Amino acid sequence: MRKTQNQYKAQARAQAARDRTTRWGALGILGLIITLALASMVRADGHETIIKSHGFSFYGDLKYAEDYPHFDYVNPDAPKGGEISLGTVGTFDSLNPYSRKGRGAALSSVMYESLLGEGVNGAPAPADVYGEYYGLLAERLEYDEGKNWVIFHMRPEARFSDGTPVTAHDIEFSHNLLLDQGLKSYGDAVRKRIPKVEVLSDHSIKFYFTEGISRRSLIDQVGFVPAWSKKWYEETGARLDESRLTTSPGSGPYMLDSFDVNRRIIYKRNPDYWGNDLPLNVGRNNFDTIRIEYFGDAEAAFQGFLAGEFTYRTENDSKKWATGYTSPKVESGAIVQRELRDGTPATPSGIIFNLNRPVFADKRVREAVSLAYNFEWTNASLQYGLFKPRSSFSQGTPVMANGVPEGAELEFLQSLGDIVPPEMLTEEARVPHTSSEERLFDRRNARKAMALLDEAGWAVGDDGIRRNADGTPLKINFLFNSSSPDTLSGAMENFVSNVQKLGIDITLEKVDPSQYTSRERDRDYDLVYDAYPAILGVGTGFRQFFGSEASEFSLFNPAGLASPMVDAIIDAALEAQTREEETTAVMALDRALRHELIMIPLWYKPNHWVAFYDMYEFPDVLPPYALGQLDFWWYNEEKAAALKASGALR
Known part of the structure; x- marks a missing residue:
């Protein structure tokens, strides 16, 4: 399961794409060094093997030895x-990103660390391997070979920003606080898997895991519980489930410095940060301050960047990337544009169907609505041909399902029995339809869509609107965030226009960010533009994202997917004991999710598009799994002085 604080999707959207339950290990392509010898294995009481290590991966392989000086x-x-x-669009009214109430400020979880280490804002650390975690608040851990329990031995020098020590009592308190006051779907899932926690000493804590369940995502789950100050919560009476503009002291390298609600928030590097010299932190956390500026809409944010109101921008708007960077600052080189390597799979974003709506219970209706989307015209006419069509939840990775299932994947699917539809065993993995680049409304696809709607019992009336046998019109509400980039908004408007031509009464409801967040949490929509995590490996968090057990209320499952087939694949995947078995199961899951048609996949770009004022530097070779602009980039003081002297920056 992904680190807990990052699960609060509505308040921390940026944390979505790097889910810790979906890191799959190397699959051979990463060339990891198998270092079981680094995790010493000893016999306890003559019969139980205990593993002691400075880090953890499910299979026991760690790239970095115990005496590593820094990440490569x-x-x-x-x-x-x-x-x-940085700039962001929207508003905030809370500094507590762990509650359903309020809109949490950007990076408002940045102050908090956990037993195992990670990058700023939940990015992987190390970012050159998948599924490996190294001690941060914990200097070492030990667990039995069957992973029935784990003990973390904490660093006694760890301190909160108020100078008080971080102890095992704080970790126990934080774990229980999440269960009692965190999201219901999280609490229900964790209680089933982690029945007991025991403080062994001020700096040692033991977690016990339920018998008879998958060992996946148990040790890393508890390893990524954020460490909150028990003392602060008890003295203030604050709650985790409330919206508030106060923060508890954190133990991380950054502290809250100042904020102006809905305008900006500033985080300052703690000069007394206890972990500055840890190998895990060498070369990282380099900026003295991180400032976030808020804007009312995407265009205002872009103009703010060109004006120098903020200095780094990750670009997602193809029109702006292709034509927008024409200011004198770009021409002079004060602002640079770069395309940088992105080794992560494309985020599975798209137009998501609310499967709890009766209108979408019939897959033929979903098929028909999907056929109204024209990627080819959209890409050529609105996006300057810069995107590629996305089909998979594992796009571009070795675990992406392709073609007809065969070999180990076919055997895996067959082993699940009749729960797998026969066509999934003989047909190629679902890929998006193709459309005409020349005209938005593709008549060939429209004919297919209309035939599907006719078959599903939605006939066209004299007024051009489709109705069922009861005379109920086919109406669809599409919830959309009004602060979205103009290009995305235009693409969705064109999609809606095509849907209307099919005889469907569809409304694109644009609402402000706060309404959007509230409506999305309550699943008050028929369609919504949203995303799921990319799938790279197996984790128990799958059940909250794709499983039936929390489908009615999970914030992480916007489609409300509840599929017995997907449940069976997840259950089997969690029992995988080798990388090969895991690869097979994840590939089958990708195939199954695409078969279920829970969303209309849109597009993706293979590289990061970034623009920044020419005073930032980064390693010559970036790691594949993190851009690292807040993590391991750094500031060139001479370049910054030159920009200010030239008037490019104030």
């Missing part, structure tokens, strides 16, 4: 100092 991809001599500033 960082610059260990990166200077400390300066500021990086």
Whole structure:
């Protein structure tokens, strides 16, 4: 299961794409060094094998030895100092990102660390391997070979920003606070898997795991519980499930410095950060301050960047990337545009069907609505041909399902019995339809869509609107965030226009960010533009994203998917004991999710598009799984002074 604080999707959208339950390990392509010898295995009481290590991966392989000096991809001599500033669209009214109430400020979980380490804002660390975790608050851990329990031995030097020590009592308190006051879907899932926690000493804590369940995502689940100050919560009476503009002290490298609601928030590097010299932190956490500026809409944010109101921008709008960067600052080189390697799979974003709506219970209706989307015209006419069509939840990775199932994947699917539809065993994995690039409304696809709607019992009336046998019109509400980029908004408007031509009464309801968040949490929509995590490996978090057990209320399952076939694949996948078995199961899951048609996949770009004022530097070779702009980039003071002297920056 992904680190808990990152699960609160509505308040921390940026944390979505790197789910810890979906990191699959190397699958051979990463060339990992098998270092079981680094995790010493000893016999306890003559019969139980105990593993002691400085880090954890499910299969026991760790790239970095116990005495590693730093991660390979960082610059260990990166200077400390300066500021990086980013822009975001929307509002915030809370500094507590762990509650359903309020809109949490950007990066408002950045102050908090966990037993195992990660990058800023939930990015992987290390970012050059998947599924490996190294001690941060914990200097070492030990667990039995069957992974029935784990003990974390914490670093006694760890301190909260108020100077108080971080102890095992704080970890126990934080774990229980999440169960009692966190999201219901999280609490229900964790209680079933982690029945007991025991403080062994001020700096040692033991977690017990339920017998007879998958050992997946148990040790890393508890390893990524954020460490909150028990003392602060007890003295203030604050709750985790409330919206508030106060924060508890964190133990991380950054602290809250100041904020102006709906305008900006600033985080400052803690000069007394206890973990500065840890190998895990060498070459990282380099900026003195991280500033976030808020804007009312995407265009205002873009103009704010060109004006120098903030200095770093990740671009997602193809029109702006292709034509928008024409200001004198770009021409002079003060602002640079770069395409940088992105080794992560494409985020599975798209138009998601609310499967709890009766209108979408019939898959033929979903098929028909999907056929109204024209990627080819959209890409050519609105996106300058810069995107590629996305089909998979594992796009571009070795675990992406392709063609007809065969070999181990076919055997796996057959082993599940009649729960797998026969056509899934003989047909190719679902890929998006193709459309005409020349005209938005593809008549060939429209004919297919209309035939499907006719078959499903939605006949066209004299007024051109489709109705069922009871005379009920086919109406669809499409919830959309009004602060979205213009290009995305235009693409959705064109999609809606095509749907209307099929005889469907569809409304694109654009609402402000706060309404959007509230409506999305309550699943108050028929269609919504949203995303699921990319799938790379097996984790118990699958059940919250794709499983039936929390489908009615999980914030992480916007489609409300409840599929016995998907449940069976997840259950079998969680029992995989080798990388080969895991690869097979994940491939089958990708195939099954595409077969279920829970969303209309849209597009993806294979590289990061970034623009920044020319005062930031980064390693020559970036790791594949994190861009790292807030993590291991650094500030060049001489370049910054030159920009200010030229008037490019104030």
